[in-house]
Amino acid sequence: MTTVTSSERGLLPSAEPLALLTAAGEPLPEPVLPMPGDEVLLDLHRRMVLGRRFDAQATALTKQGRLAVYPSSRGQEACEVGAVLALDERDWLFPTYRDSVALVTRGVDPIETLTLLQGGWHLGYDPYEHRVGPQCTPLATNTLHAVGVAHAARFKGEDSVALVLLGDGATSEGDTHEALNFAGVWQAPVVFLVQNNGYAISVPMSKQNAAPSLAHKGIGYGVPSVLVDGNDPAAVYAVVRDAVQAAREGGGPTLIEARTYRIEAHTNADDANRYRDPSEVAYWLGRDPLDRIEAYLRSCGLLDDARRDAVLAEAEAFAAKVRDGMNADVEPNPAELFEHVYAQPTPALREQAAHLAEELR
Amino acid sequence: MTLSMAGALNRGLADALDADDRVLVFGEDVGPLGGVFRVTDGLAARFGEKRVFDTPLAESGIVGTAIGMAMNGLRPVVEMQFDAFAYPAFEQITSHLAKLRNRTRGRVEVPVVIRIPYGGGIGGVEHHCDSSELYYTHTPGLRVVTPGTPEDAYHLLRASIDSPDPVIFLEPKRLYWGKSEVDFGAGVPMDRAVVRRAGADVTLIAYGPMVPVALETAEAAGEEGWDVEVVDLRTLSPFDDETVAASVRKTGRAVVVHEASGFCGYGAEVAARLTERCFHHLHAPILRVTGYDIPYPPPKLEEHHLPNVDRVLDAIARLQWDDRVDGVVGVA
Numbered sequence: 144m145t146t147v148t149s150s151e152r153g154l155l156p157s158a159e160p161l162a163l164l165t166a167a168g169e170p171l172p173e174p175v176l177p178m179p180g181d182e183v184l185l186d187l188h189r190r191m192v193l194g195r196r197f198d199a200q201a202t203a204l205t206k207q208g209r210l211a212v213y214p215s216s217r218g219q220e221a222c223e224v225g226a227v228l229a230l231d232e233r234d235w236l237f238p239t240y241r242d243s244v245a246l247v248t249r250g251v252d253p254i255e256t257l258t259l260l261q262g263g264w265h266l267g268y269d270p271y272e273h274r275v276g277p278q279c280t281p282l283a284t285n286t287l288h289a290v291g292v293a294h295a296a297r298f299k300g301e302d303s304v305a306l307v308l309l310g311d312g313a314t315s316e317g318d319t320h321e322a323l324n325f326a327g328v329w330q331a332p333v334v335f336l337v338q339n340n341g342y343a344i345s346v347p348m349s350k351q352n353a354a355p356s357l358a359h360k361g362i363g364y365g366v367p368s369v370l371v372d373g374n375d376p377a378a379v380y381a382v383v384r385d386a387v388q389a390a391r392e393g394g395g396p397t398l399i400e401a402r403t404y405r406i407e408a409h410t411n412a413d414d415a416n417r418y419r420d421p422s423e424v425a426y427w428l429g430r431d432p433l434d435r436i437e438a439y440l441r442s443c444g445l446l447d448d449a450r451r452d453a454v455l456a457e458a459e460a461f462a463a464k465v466r467d468g469m470n471a472d473v474e475p476n477p478a479e480l481f482e483h484v485y486a487q488p489t490p491a492l493r494e495q496a497a498h499l500a501e502e503l504r
Numbered sequence: 505m506t507l508s509m510a511g512a513l514n515r516g517l518a519d520a521l522d523a524d525d526r527v528l529v530f531g532e533d534v535g536p537l538g539g540v541f542r543v544t545d546g547l548a549a550r551f552g553e554k555r556v557f558d559t560p561l562a563e564s565g566i567v568g569t570a571i572g573m574a575m576n577g578l579r580p581v582v583e584m585q586f587d588a589f590a591y592p593a594f595e596q597i598t599s600h601l602a603k604l605r606n607r608t609r610g611r612v613e614v615p616v617v618i619r620i621p622y623g624g625g626i627g628g629v630e631h632h633c634d635s636s637e638l639y640y641t642h643t644p645g646l647r648v649v650t651p652g653t654p655e656d657a658y659h660l661l662r663a664s665i666d667s668p669d670p671v672i673f674l675e676p677k678r679l680y681w682g683k684s685e686v687d688f689g690a691g692v693p694m695d696r697a698v699v700r701r702a703g704a705d706v707t708l709i710a711y712g713p714m715v716p717v718a719l720e721t722a723e724a725a726g727e728e729g730w731d732v733e734v735v736d737l738r739t740l741s742p743f744d745d746e747t748v749a750a751s752v753r754k755t756g757r758a759v760v761v762h763e764a765s766g767f768c769g770y771g772a773e774v775a776a777r778l779t780e781r782c783f784h785h786l787h788a789p790i791l792r793v794t795g796y797d798i799p800y801p802p803p804k805l806e807e808h809h810l811p812n813v814d815r816v817l818d819a820i821a822r823l824q825w826d827d828r829v830d831g832v833v834g835v836a
Contacts, residue, residue: 270608287596290569
């Protein structure tokens, strides 16, 4: 097998986002990417329906006070689901705080996914069980962790790849640049997927970036860069799958910018009407990634009402499971505050634990 | 075997690389150059560039990737080159390295050692002489270690690399070249202070670069009739209350000595802890001898900033409580 290194893969992203489907779900006449197989397309559809329902349920849970906060990813399902399905089990995922749908798509228990946002503990799941890094609240710091994990995998002779998710705001942070540079120099098997949803909380792209695209930021680091339509699940899947494959075969890192849009506010605590026009949201609602794949699957006979209803029923059951799980009161054990600070509690921590236990008697 | 501290650290790294294939050494200039202080001299040639390698010049990148490598089963030992150069990595250290075990409820360990040549006294220019220990000791989840002798340097570095917790390993630059006997079989436990010199009248509490100053002061004080005990903390966090408090209960007087600024400094924590534990044994307030509350001065003025034998002797002299003044003579 000949290895094509990242520098030989061409660094320049296309001027327009790569796509397979039009906004109406029609196949583009001259696709530059291979269309995923039928099974993958159906899986993308099903997972996106589940993801959107999960997202709606989580948003509802904030209104009931069950979640302290929830950052919705409605409208970004093509990225959340397309990217995760492009990974193999042995690969690693490094999500941000917004990527709860990516986590449930990866198979993380939905209640464990929401533990961080629920306030029960900082993390609910075991990062090793599904090879999913801790959801990251500081921006861009997880990019370096992904590079480190990827480098260690190669050091150990494994062919796993790390996919790190980041937002457009995170591309302004120094760690993104250090991570791209390290990944380029080390030819680390890592894929950077920027979900460019147009806003870093309220700050628009025009105040975030002066380059022609965020994907252009890979050029200076020798990292091949791809611009993809982030509302086209087939295209996101194809592009990420390609980048993962290249990394696995020794081809080094890839930077992908997926152009998408966050339909809801930054979190339930944010008022998006203060910084964006409703007409903009309406435009993006017309480019909905779920509608798009559904139209395509129907047009080629892969999806009918019966199958769609079955998926919707599965999503309802999934949401009910989340609701039930979240409605159970969680009582974190205060004694655990002093565990896991060090491998063994220090004498001072043992004293403080005893003090708190005394207070609670 | 007689070794400099730099030599002892070099031997410690080599022995750790030899003992465990998961150990990696990386950072800026640690490869063929052997580090700007030559602590990694010869390691790249001996262990190959897969295990000992130069990175891009980016401290956050070094620590952030080390965290990822540790998550995936390796044991990185990274160098920050100079104390103040570590500040770009501060977020990775405090938000991630220190907290990952806790955030994941013990499921993720990050056994990373960050070696930081620190402190002044070598005529370095700005950003090369900071005493930054307090930033790290204030952060739960980190162990903070600083050796005062070549033998401790060797053993504490080995223990740090073996530690399941992340360790900030502060190497006193001014002690790199001082030589003394190293017993490789001795073993030095982490988290334990040591009584370097026994005495009955007053305890000097010092660490890292100030250990030789404290020992020298103890000798000089002996000539003036003071029998001085010197405690070398070795591990700054977690703090060894037992050893230090036992010494102060015995002597009834204590002076904490460090290079870093005194305000909100490490000495304040030591004094507070000892007051809480030994109040009825104290014959005088616990004093601090520290650097002034100024940014690290230029090389030609650093001697005026850094604690020296005379200042520590002055403090010992002031430990005679004077009822006629509200406090200890000389304390502002």
